[in-house]
Structure formats: C-alpha cells, structure tokens
Amino acid sequence: MSEQAGEKTEQASPRRLEEAIKKGQFAKSAEVQTFFVVLFGVGGLKFAGPEIWKGFTGAQIAVLGHLHDIPISMNLMQGYAVTAALAVTMAAGPVVAATMVGGLIAGGMQSRFQTASDALEPNWSKLNPIEGLQRMFSIRSAMPTFLAVLKLFVIGSLTYSQVQTIIKDPIFYSAVDVARIAHFMADSATQIVVRMGLAIMILAACDYIYQFWQTTRDLMMTKEEVKEEMKNSEGNPQIKMAQRRRRRAKSQRKMLLDVPKADVVVTNPTHIAVALQYDRKTMKAPKIVAKGTRLNALKIREIAGKHQVPIIENKPLARMMFKYGKVGGEIPAQLYAAVAEILAYVYRVNRYRYYAQANQG
Numbered sequence: 001m002s003e004q005a006g007e008k009t010e011q012a013s014p015r016r017l018e019e020a021i022k023k024g025q026f027a028k029s030a031e032v033q034t035f036f037v038v039l040f041g042v043g044g045l046k047f048a049g050p051e052i053w054k055g056f057t058g059a060q061i062a063v064l065g066h067l068h069d070i071p072i073s074m075n076l077m078q079g080y081a082v083t084a085a086l087a088v089t090m091a092a093g094p095v096v097a098a099t100m101v102g103g104l105i106a107g108g109m110q111s112r113f114q115t116a117s118d119a120l121e122p123n124w125s126k127l128n129p130i131e132g133l134q135r136m137f138s139i140r141s142a143m144p145t146f147l148a149v150l151k152l153f154v155i156g157s158l159t160y161s162q163v164q165t166i167i168k169d170p171i172f173y174s175a176v177d178v179a180r181i182a183h184f185m186a187d188s189a190t191q192i193v194v195r196m197g198l199a200i201m202i203l204a205a206c207d208y209i210y211q212f213w214q215t216t217r218d219l220m221m222t223k224e225e226v227k228e229e230m231k232n233s234e235g236n237p238q239i240k241m242a243q244r245r246r247r248r249a250k251s252q253r254k255m256l257l258d259v260p261k262a263d264v265v266v267t268n269p270t271h272i273a274v275a276l277q278y279d280r281k282t283m284k285a286p287k288i289v290a291k292g293t294r295l296n297a298l299k300i301r302e303i304a305g306k307h308q309v310p311i312i313e314n315k316p317l318a319r320m321m322f323k324y325g326k327v328g329g330e331i332p333a334q335l336y337a338a339v340a341e342i343l344a345y346v347y348r349v350n351r352y353r354y355y356a357q358a359n360q361g
Contacts, residue, residue: 008220013229020219021111027212028110031147031204036106037099038200042193044098052091053182059087110208151203158195162188252296255327258289259300260307264346267311268318273297274325275304278343285330286339291322310346317342 012020020026045052166188171181221229259265262275263286272293278286292300304311317338324332331339 008217008222010221010223010226012216012219012221013226015229016219016221020215024111025215025219026111027208027215028107029204029208029211031151031200031207032110033103033106035197035200035204036102038102038193038197040102040105041095041099042197044095047098048094049186052094055087055091147203147207151199154203155196155199158199159192162191162195166191251327252292255290255292256299256303259303260309262289262304262309264342265300265304265309265311266318266321266342267297267301267313268315268322269313270301271297272318272322273300273304274318274321275300275309276321276331276339276343283330285333285336286343287330288321288325288327291325291327293322310350312342312346314338314342 169184171184176184258277259275262277265273265275267273273291273296274288275290276286277283277289290300301311303309317335320335321331321339324335
C-alpha cells in the first residue's frame with residue numbers, strides 16, 4: 001500500500017508546472033537550439049553574403065593591387081591589424097547577430113518566454129564531484145550520448161552522397177576562373193547545409209518529443225502531493241475563518257458608524273434592528289444603512305438612542321427588510337408602502353428636527 005501511495009500517477013498541476021519553469025525544469029532540447037542557430041546563421045549568411053563577398057573582394061583588390069607602394073613599419077602594422085579586425089567584424093557581424101537571435105528564439109520557445117528565476121541562483125551541489133560522476137554515468141546521461149552518435153550517423157549518411165557528387169565534379173580536373181570556383185563552392189556548401197539542416201530538424205523533433213515526455217514524467221505527482229497542494233492552495237481553514245471574522249468585524253464597525261445618519265430604526269423589538277435613511281433629493285428609495293440581530297441589534301438601538309434617531313417597532317417589516325435587504329442597498333420594492341408610512345409618521349412627529357436638518361443642508 002505504501003508503494004502505491006508513493007507512486008506518481010497524477011499529472012502535474014498548473015502550480016507545479018509554474019514552479020518547474022521557474023526552476024528551469026521544462027522540456028528543452030539542445031538539438032532545437034542547434035537547428036535554430038544553424039537556420040538563422042545560414043539565413044544571415046544568405047542575406048549578407050553578397051555584401052560580405054563584395055567587401056572581402058574590394059579589400060583584397062585594394063591590398064594586392066598596391067603592395068608595391070604600401071609602407072611597412074611596426075607602427076603601421078598595428079593600424080593594418082586593427083583595420084583588418086574591423087573588416088572581419090563587420091563581415092561576420094550579421095551572421096553572428098542572426099545566430100544569437102536564433103538561439104534566443106529557440107530558448108524562448110522552449111521556456112514559453114518565461115524567466116527561470118530560481119535557476120539563476122547558485123547551486124553548489126552541482127560542484128560535488130560524486131554527484132557529477134553519478135549524473136555522468138546515469139541512464140539519463142546515456143541519451144545525449146546516443147543522440148550524438150545517431151546525429152553523426154544520420155548527418156554522415158545524408159551528406160555522403162552529396163560529397164561524392166561534389167568530388168566527381170569536372171571542376172577539379174579543368175582550368176576555371178575564380179568566379180566559377182566561388183560559385184561552385186557556394187552551391188556545394190548550400191546543398192550540404194540543406195541536407196544537414198534537414199537531418200538536424202528531424203533529430204531536434206525527436207529529441208524534443210523525448211525531452212517533453214521525460215519532463216512530464218518527472219513532474220508527475222503522487223495522490224498525496226495533489227492533496228497537499230490542494231490543501232495549501234485552499235489555505236488553512238482556521239486562518240481563513242480568522243480572516244472572515246476580521247472582515248465581518250470591520251464591516252460591522254463601518255455599518256455602525258452610519259447609524260447616526262439614519263432617519264429611523266425599525267425593530268422586532270429587540271432581536272432585529274434595521275436602520276433606514278432617505279433623502280428625496282438624491283435617493284430613489286430608502287436605503288438600509290445598518291442591520292443586525294441580537295447584540296448587533298442592541299448596539300444599533302443604543303447608537304440610535306444616543307443620536308436621537310427614532311426607533312419604531314414593526315416586527316413583520318423588520319423581519320422582511322432584514323431577510324431581503326442588503327446594507328448599502330435600497331429596500332425591496334414590495335416594502336415601499338410600509339416604509340413610506342413609517343417615514344411619514346416619523347417626519348410628522350419629528351418635523352422640527354428634519355426641518356432644521358434641511359435648512360442646514
């Protein structure tokens with residue numbers, strides 16, 4: 001039973017997957033990275049190739065055509081070296097930039113463009129030589145080795161026939177100009193790279209499928225882990241109960257602060273108390289500013305008495321407003337007539353008070 005309880009049979013939860021991405025535990029394939037780097041590198045070379053060729057050709061013509069009048073000295077040699085380095089950098093810049101963009105896109109696609117923040121923290125256990133040897137000779141580490149051998153075999157098989165065709169080309173047995181040689185080398189390299197790219201793409205797809213399966217398997221959870229995560233996500237019941245109590249107490253305090261603004265308090269007579277406010281200029285219907293039972297009803301009555309708010313006993317009306325009304329909301333429409341009678345009576349009895357309030361307002 002204990003083995004079955006500890007068996008990972010459940011799929012990873014969204015929270016587990018999110019934490020895994022932060023730790024860098026997601027399906028990632030070095031072959032996908034290689035494929036995008038090669039693809040973007042070839043694309044950059046294809047795009048900037050003519051300009052690179054033109055730049056190198058112009059530089060060689062300029063140098064070789066003026067060898068007889070180029071001064072040579074130690075100081076000038078440093079300048080020539082810097083100029084050559086800048087020329088090489090300008091030529092290789094587009095290709096290097098393209099490969100960097102390809103690598104970033106490949107990494108972003110595999111990580112869903114999320115930062116593995118926890119993976120950036122130093123992990124000193126990786127420096128342990130014993131654990132390093134265990135990882136090196138584990139079954140999982142054999143997969144990259146097998147894949148590397150397979151990659152070498154597949155790429156060799158796909159490019160062998162093309163290399164044989166290139167070797168048998170008549171260009172090696174006849175005199176041709178430099179432009180023809182350059183064109184031949186470009187075409188041959190393109191054909192070889194296309195075949196290599198096709199092989200790497202197939203291997204990358206296979207490797208990513210394997211890495212995805214392996215990662216999904218590693219992140220699977222036991223039933224106990226699922227229960228524990230659900231418990232943690234739902235929160236401690238005692239803490240949630242305390243939070244509810246605090247929210248309820250806060251809302252009750254706010255509600256009691258509005259009782260002095262009420263025009264009348266309807267009671268039942270001691271178990272229920274509902275405070276009403278009505279301003280015909282700003283309100284369409286009377287509003288419930290406070291309501292409560294037992295101790296809260298007693299507090300509402302006490303506050304109303306201190307601030308000379310009229311208290312009217314009407315058991316059915318108090319029960320209906322307490323049951324169907326909401327604090328801060330208007331009274332139910334079916335109670336308009338009953339409430340209107342009470343307010344009319346209160347205004348009639350306390351007309352001097354409300355007349356004074358109206359003049360102050």
